[in-house]
Amino acid sequence: LAKTTQPISMDSYEGQEVNITCSHNNIATNDYITWYQQFPSQGPRFIIQGYKTKVTNEVASLFIPADRKSSTLSLPRVSLSDTAVYYCLVGSSSTGGFKTIFGAGTRLFVKA
Protein backbone atom coordinates (compact mmCIF):
# COMPACT_ATOMS: atom_id res chain seq x y z
CA LEU A 1 0.00 0.00 0.00
CA ALA A 2 1.26 3.44 -0.90
CA LYS A 3 1.94 5.54 2.19
CA THR A 4 2.32 9.28 2.28
CA THR A 5 4.69 11.62 4.07
CA GLN A 6 3.95 15.30 4.63
CA PRO A 7 5.47 18.08 6.74
CA ILE A 8 3.88 18.16 10.16
CA SER A 9 3.19 21.87 10.11
CA MET A 10 3.66 25.06 8.12
CA ASP A 11 3.19 28.74 8.87
CA SER A 12 2.28 31.42 6.37
CA TYR A 13 0.92 34.96 6.16
CA GLU A 14 -2.24 36.19 4.55
CA GLY A 15 -1.88 36.80 0.83
CA GLN A 16 1.05 34.45 0.37
CA GLU A 17 1.13 31.35 -1.81
CA VAL A 18 1.52 28.13 0.15
CA ASN A 19 2.97 24.94 -1.27
CA ILE A 20 2.61 21.66 0.62
CA THR A 21 4.52 18.67 -0.68
CA CYS A 22 3.57 15.04 -0.13
CA SER A 23 5.84 12.06 -0.77
CA HIS A 24 4.34 8.78 -1.95
CA ASN A 25 7.26 6.70 -3.18
CA ASN A 26 5.30 3.47 -3.56
CA ILE A 27 2.37 4.85 -5.50
CA ALA A 28 0.75 2.27 -7.75
CA THR A 29 0.24 2.75 -11.47
CA ASN A 30 -3.49 3.32 -11.24
CA ASP A 31 -3.53 5.34 -8.03
CA TYR A 32 -4.84 8.90 -8.01
CA ILE A 33 -3.63 11.57 -5.60
CA THR A 34 -6.24 13.49 -3.65
CA TRP A 35 -5.99 16.34 -1.17
CA TYR A 36 -8.47 17.08 1.60
CA GLN A 37 -8.84 19.97 4.03
CA GLN A 38 -10.08 19.48 7.58
CA PHE A 39 -11.18 22.04 10.15
CA PRO A 40 -11.50 21.12 13.86
CA SER A 41 -14.56 19.04 14.69
CA GLN A 42 -15.50 18.65 11.03
CA GLY A 43 -15.08 15.92 8.45
CA PRO A 44 -12.47 16.39 5.71
CA ARG A 45 -13.44 18.36 2.62
CA PHE A 46 -12.26 17.50 -0.89
CA ILE A 47 -9.89 20.03 -2.44
CA ILE A 48 -8.41 18.56 -5.60
CA GLN A 49 -7.46 15.31 -7.30
CA GLY A 50 -4.99 14.40 -10.01
CA TYR A 51 -3.14 11.59 -11.72
CA LYS A 52 -0.19 13.31 -13.38
CA THR A 53 1.13 16.70 -14.48
CA LYS A 54 -0.91 19.66 -13.27
CA VAL A 55 -4.50 20.10 -12.22
CA THR A 56 -6.09 23.41 -11.30
CA ASN A 57 -9.49 24.30 -9.92
CA GLU A 58 -11.00 27.38 -8.34
CA VAL A 59 -9.26 26.91 -5.01
CA ALA A 60 -5.95 25.16 -5.62
CA SER A 61 -3.44 23.65 -8.01
CA LEU A 62 -1.88 20.22 -7.83
CA PHE A 63 1.53 19.55 -9.36
CA ILE A 64 2.59 15.96 -9.98
CA PRO A 65 6.02 15.18 -11.49
CA ALA A 66 6.49 12.52 -14.13
CA ASP A 67 7.64 9.86 -11.66
CA ARG A 68 4.55 10.53 -9.47
CA LYS A 69 6.53 9.85 -6.31
CA SER A 70 5.48 13.18 -4.88
CA SER A 71 2.87 15.86 -5.33
CA THR A 72 2.56 19.51 -4.35
CA LEU A 73 -0.62 21.26 -3.34
CA SER A 74 -0.48 24.96 -4.10
CA LEU A 75 -2.85 27.39 -2.38
CA PRO A 76 -2.75 30.85 -3.92
CA ARG A 77 -3.08 33.91 -1.69
CA VAL A 78 -4.10 32.19 1.53
CA SER A 79 -6.37 33.83 4.06
CA LEU A 80 -6.90 33.27 7.79
CA SER A 81 -9.75 30.89 6.98
CA ASP A 82 -7.32 28.55 5.23
CA THR A 83 -5.88 27.61 8.62
CA ALA A 84 -6.60 23.88 8.74
CA VAL A 85 -5.07 20.44 8.40
CA TYR A 86 -4.35 19.33 4.85
CA TYR A 87 -4.21 15.63 4.01
CA CYS A 88 -2.61 13.96 1.04
CA LEU A 89 -4.42 10.78 0.12
CA VAL A 90 -3.43 7.98 -2.23
CA GLY A 91 -5.95 5.39 -3.30
CA SER A 92 -4.69 1.89 -3.36
CA SER A 93 -6.17 -1.34 -4.61
CA SER A 94 -5.08 -4.71 -3.47
CA THR A 95 -6.16 -8.30 -3.71
CA GLY A 96 -8.38 -7.63 -0.75
CA GLY A 97 -10.15 -4.75 -2.40
CA PHE A 98 -10.31 -1.00 -2.12
CA LYS A 99 -8.32 0.88 0.50
CA THR A 100 -7.40 4.51 1.05
CA ILE A 101 -4.49 5.80 3.06
CA PHE A 102 -4.54 9.22 4.68
CA GLY A 103 -1.23 10.68 5.78
CA ALA A 104 -0.73 12.36 9.13
CA GLY A 105 -1.62 15.70 7.59
CA THR A 106 0.02 19.11 7.49
CA ARG A 107 -1.20 21.73 9.93
CA LEU A 108 -1.21 25.04 8.11
CA PHE A 109 -1.40 28.16 10.26
CA VAL A 110 -2.05 31.41 8.44
CA LYS A 111 -1.15 34.57 10.30
CA ALA A 112 -2.44 38.09 9.76
Next chain:
Amino acid sequence: DAGVTQSPTHLIKTRGQQVTLRCSPISGHKSVSWYQQVLGQGPQFIFQYYEKEERGRGNFPDRFSARQFPNYSSELNVNALLLGDSALYLCASSLRYSRDNIAEQYFGPGTRLTVT
Protein backbone atom coordinates in the same frame (compact mmCIF):
# COMPACT_ATOMS: atom_id res chain seq x y z
CA ASP B 1 -29.57 19.03 -0.62
CA ALA B 2 -28.62 17.46 2.66
CA GLY B 3 -25.05 16.33 3.10
CA VAL B 4 -23.88 13.15 4.76
CA THR B 5 -25.54 12.74 8.12
CA GLN B 6 -24.33 10.67 11.04
CA SER B 7 -25.91 9.70 14.32
CA PRO B 8 -25.44 10.01 17.15
CA THR B 9 -23.21 13.07 17.38
CA HIS B 10 -21.62 11.99 20.63
CA LEU B 11 -21.62 8.71 22.50
CA ILE B 12 -20.15 7.50 25.75
CA LYS B 13 -19.73 3.77 26.31
CA THR B 14 -18.05 1.51 28.82
CA ARG B 15 -15.31 -0.99 28.03
CA GLY B 16 -16.72 -4.29 26.80
CA GLN B 17 -19.94 -2.77 25.50
CA GLN B 18 -21.10 -2.73 21.92
CA VAL B 19 -21.90 0.32 19.80
CA THR B 20 -23.73 0.99 16.53
CA LEU B 21 -23.07 4.12 14.51
CA ARG B 22 -25.28 5.20 11.65
CA CYS B 23 -24.69 7.05 8.41
CA SER B 24 -26.96 8.37 5.68
CA PRO B 25 -25.19 9.20 2.43
CA ILE B 26 -25.96 12.04 0.10
CA SER B 27 -28.98 11.24 -2.04
CA GLY B 28 -27.88 9.29 -5.10
CA HIS B 29 -24.57 8.18 -3.62
CA LYS B 30 -24.18 4.44 -3.56
CA SER B 31 -20.77 4.14 -1.92
CA VAL B 32 -20.15 4.58 1.80
CA SER B 33 -16.83 4.43 3.59
CA TRP B 34 -16.02 4.46 7.30
CA TYR B 35 -12.96 5.97 8.92
CA GLN B 36 -11.62 6.19 12.46
CA GLN B 37 -9.81 9.37 13.44
CA VAL B 38 -7.92 9.44 16.70
CA LEU B 39 -7.18 12.90 18.07
CA GLY B 40 -4.18 14.41 16.33
CA GLN B 41 -3.99 11.82 13.58
CA GLY B 42 -5.34 11.41 10.08
CA PRO B 43 -8.42 9.32 9.34
CA GLN B 44 -7.79 5.59 9.17
CA PHE B 45 -9.80 3.59 6.65
CA ILE B 46 -12.07 0.92 8.12
CA PHE B 47 -14.52 -0.20 5.43
CA GLN B 48 -15.97 0.68 2.08
CA TYR B 49 -19.36 -0.51 0.87
CA TYR B 50 -20.82 -0.17 -2.57
CA GLU B 51 -24.20 -1.47 -3.67
CA LYS B 52 -24.53 -3.22 -0.31
CA GLU B 53 -21.35 -5.22 -0.74
CA GLU B 54 -18.07 -4.78 1.14
CA ARG B 55 -15.47 -3.59 -1.35
CA GLY B 56 -12.60 -2.80 0.98
CA ARG B 57 -11.42 -3.34 4.52
CA GLY B 58 -8.68 -1.65 6.48
CA ASN B 59 -6.46 -3.13 9.17
CA PHE B 60 -9.02 -3.31 11.94
CA PRO B 61 -9.89 -6.30 14.12
CA ASP B 62 -12.98 -8.41 13.61
CA ARG B 63 -14.67 -6.52 16.43
CA PHE B 64 -15.43 -3.95 13.75
CA SER B 65 -18.18 -4.78 11.28
CA ALA B 66 -20.46 -2.84 8.99
CA ARG B 67 -23.30 -3.22 6.57
CA GLN B 68 -25.10 -1.20 3.95
CA PHE B 69 -28.85 -1.23 3.52
CA PRO B 70 -30.95 -1.13 0.33
CA ASN B 71 -31.39 2.63 0.75
CA TYR B 72 -27.55 2.90 0.85
CA SER B 73 -27.43 4.00 4.47
CA SER B 74 -24.88 2.20 6.57
CA GLU B 75 -24.14 1.05 10.09
CA LEU B 76 -20.78 0.52 11.75
CA ASN B 77 -20.74 -1.88 14.69
CA VAL B 78 -17.96 -2.22 17.20
CA ASN B 79 -18.07 -5.03 19.76
CA ALA B 80 -16.16 -5.48 23.01
CA LEU B 81 -15.14 -1.84 23.15
CA LEU B 82 -11.64 -0.95 24.27
CA LEU B 83 -10.37 2.36 25.59
CA GLY B 84 -8.37 2.69 22.36
CA ASP B 85 -11.57 2.73 20.33
CA SER B 86 -12.23 6.26 21.56
CA ALA B 87 -12.14 8.38 18.43
CA LEU B 88 -14.11 10.36 15.88
CA TYR B 89 -15.81 7.98 13.47
CA LEU B 90 -16.32 9.48 10.06
CA CYS B 91 -18.60 8.34 7.30
CA ALA B 92 -18.04 9.40 3.71
CA SER B 93 -20.19 8.86 0.67
CA SER B 94 -19.32 9.03 -2.98
CA LEU B 95 -21.25 8.86 -6.18
CA ARG B 96 -19.28 6.10 -7.78
CA TYR B 97 -16.91 3.30 -6.97
CA SER B 98 -13.64 2.47 -8.59
CA ARG B 99 -11.24 -0.27 -7.65
CA ASP B 100 -8.23 1.88 -8.31
CA ASN B 101 -8.78 5.57 -8.12
CA ILE B 102 -10.64 7.46 -5.47
CA ALA B 103 -13.97 9.05 -6.20
CA GLU B 104 -14.48 12.39 -4.48
CA GLN B 105 -15.71 11.61 -1.01
CA TYR B 106 -18.10 13.75 0.99
CA PHE B 107 -17.60 13.39 4.71
CA GLY B 108 -20.14 13.68 7.46
CA PRO B 109 -19.48 15.54 10.72
CA GLY B 110 -18.60 12.32 12.51
CA THR B 111 -19.63 10.59 15.71
CA ARG B 112 -17.43 11.23 18.71
CA LEU B 113 -17.14 7.96 20.66
CA THR B 114 -15.69 7.98 24.15
CA VAL B 115 -14.99 4.66 25.85
CA THR B 116 -14.50 4.78 29.61
